[in-house]
Amino acid sequence: MHLFHSLFDNKTLDYDTSEYDFSGLILQQVQNHYPEVTQLDTIHEYMDTSKLFSLGHTVNRELYSTNFYQMFDEVVSNYVSDTGIDILIQRFPSIRFLPPNQDKSGRVLQFHQGRWVGNGLGLYTVWMPFTECFDSNSMQILDLDISREITRDAIRDNWDYETLENICKKYMWPINLKPGQAHLFTQEHLHGNIPNRTNKTRVSIDCRILVRDGQFHRKWPGSYFRPLNRILSKKPKFNESSENIVTYAEYEGSKTHNLDLHYQTLLVKDYCRRAGITFPYQHGENEGFNRLNNLENLVKDTTIDHILMMSIYSLTDNPEHRVDIMRKAISNNIKLHFCNEDMILENEQDLEDVEYLRNFTTDTSDPVVQLQKELNLL
Numbered sequence: 001m002h003l004f005h006s007l008f009d010n011k012t013l014d015y016d017t018s019e020y021d022f023s024g025l026i027l028q029q030v031q032n033h034y035p036e037v038t039q040l041d042t043i044h045e046y047m048d049t050s051k052l053f054s055l056g057h058t059v060n061r062e063l064y065s066t067n068f069y070q071m072f073d074e075v076v077s078n079y080v081s082d083t084g085i086d087i088l089i090q091r092f093p094s095i096r097f098l099p100p101n102q103d104k105s106g107r108v109l110q111f112h113q114g115r116w117v118g119n120g121l122g123l124y125t126v127w128m129p130f131t132e133c134f135d136s137n138s139m140q141i142l143d144l145d146i147s148r149e150i151t152r153d154a155i156r157d158n159w160d161y162e163t164l165e166n167i168c169k170k171y172m173w174p175i176n177l178k179p180g181q182a183h184l185f186t187q188e189h190l191h192g193n194i195p196n197r198t199n200k201t202r203v204s205i206d207c208r209i210l211v212r213d214g215q216f217h218r219k220w221p222g223s224y225f226r227p228l229n230r231i232l233s234k235k236p237k238f239n240e241s242s243e244n245i246v247t248y249a250e251y252e253g254s255k256t257h258n259l260d261l262h263y264q265t266l267l268v269k270d271y272c273r274r275a276g277i278t279f280p281y282q283h284g285e286n287e288g289f290n291r292l293n294n295l296e297n298l299v300k301d302t303t304i305d306h307i308l309m310m311s312i313y314s315l316t317d318n319p320e321h322r323v324d325i326m327r328k329a330i331s332n333n334i335k336l337h338f339c340n341e342d343m344i345l346e347n348e349q350d351l352e353d354v355e356y357l358r359n360f361t362t363d364t365s366d367p368v369v370q371l372q373k374e375l376n377l378l
């Protein structure tokens with residue numbers, strides 16, 4: 001882990017823009033909507049900047065039908081490959097368009113660090129600009145030592161946001177980069193934005209990776225992360241008139257124990273909505289009664305074609321039992337749908353993929369609690 005800390009301690013990654021023309025690809029997608037735009041950093045001159053925030057989402061969605069993310073995986077992979085450490089990469093990174101004077105619409109990213117926003121310390125961030133970024137249009141960051149010191153002072157002394165912002169502004173520096181470069185930092189680096197007074201829009205992506213055995217906290221392998229160079233999600237196909245579809249919920253797993261039925265159901269309902277089917281009959285486990293007894297029954301019931309469940313974490317934490325349940329489903333030709341990950345178990349390869357994600361790390365510790373303990377606050 002120390003190796004990754006040094007590779008991501010405010011370091012710069014360089015890549016060849018003639019081989020990986022990310023900016024060109026993004027510009028192409030933008031031009032599909034706004035043909036008059038010739039440069040990403042002047043895009044605000046051609047549209048109402050309130051539309052720019054949603055344009056980021058649209059462009060990002062459309063990039064999935066190009067080779068953008070294949071190339072992005074390659075660039076990240078090249079940077080970390082010498083470590084020999086296995087990583088997962090964020091499934092849906094964010095592409096952000098930051099126009100000049102974003103403070104006028106109340107959209108200045110406050111200073112924060114990863115562990116405050118659900119990230120375990122086994123995550124590392126790749127921040128890549130697609131326009132030249134400098135001064136106030138870039139992200140502002142602090143050195144690691146001072147970030148750690150400020151974080152501890154802020155928690156120990158219960159600072160308010162204003163105090164945190166003011167102190168961070170004393171130590172921050174802008175990440176000055178151009179296309180062909182990315183900035184790398186850990187979940188302990190404090191960072192944020194200030195009002196952009198450069199009259200140039202900044203376009204960037206922020207993408208997190210998770211190292212093998214790393215602390216992941218609220219960013220689950222499978223839903224938040226996928227394996228590098230691989231897409232595991234599948235588009236489901238249902239025939240409602242001829243197939244038996246059911247859904248299943250439980251509270252036995254370490255990740256599902258505190259997720260009440262309403263929230264589990266919402267995820268499955270959204271999956272059904274996207275697949276264009278009605279929400280099916282809901283089975284459930286009897287909490288505390290013979291663990292996963294009902295799922296055992298369901299995967300043996302050959303009248304069933306599909307079982308929809310919230311997540312790969314709805315399967316038991318016991319690896320042997322989990323594999324046994326998946327094998328029974330496969331041999332009985334019952335498809336298991338994991339709605340949070342958009343994964344479908346149909347064959348042995350799918351089973352291996354589920355196991356790869358479930359076994360990627362078992363570090364379920366909490367970085368927020370860790371820090372409170374370190375400061376003797378618990």
Ligand SMILES: [Fe+2]
Nearest residue numbers: 112113114191
């Ligand atoms: Fe952040």
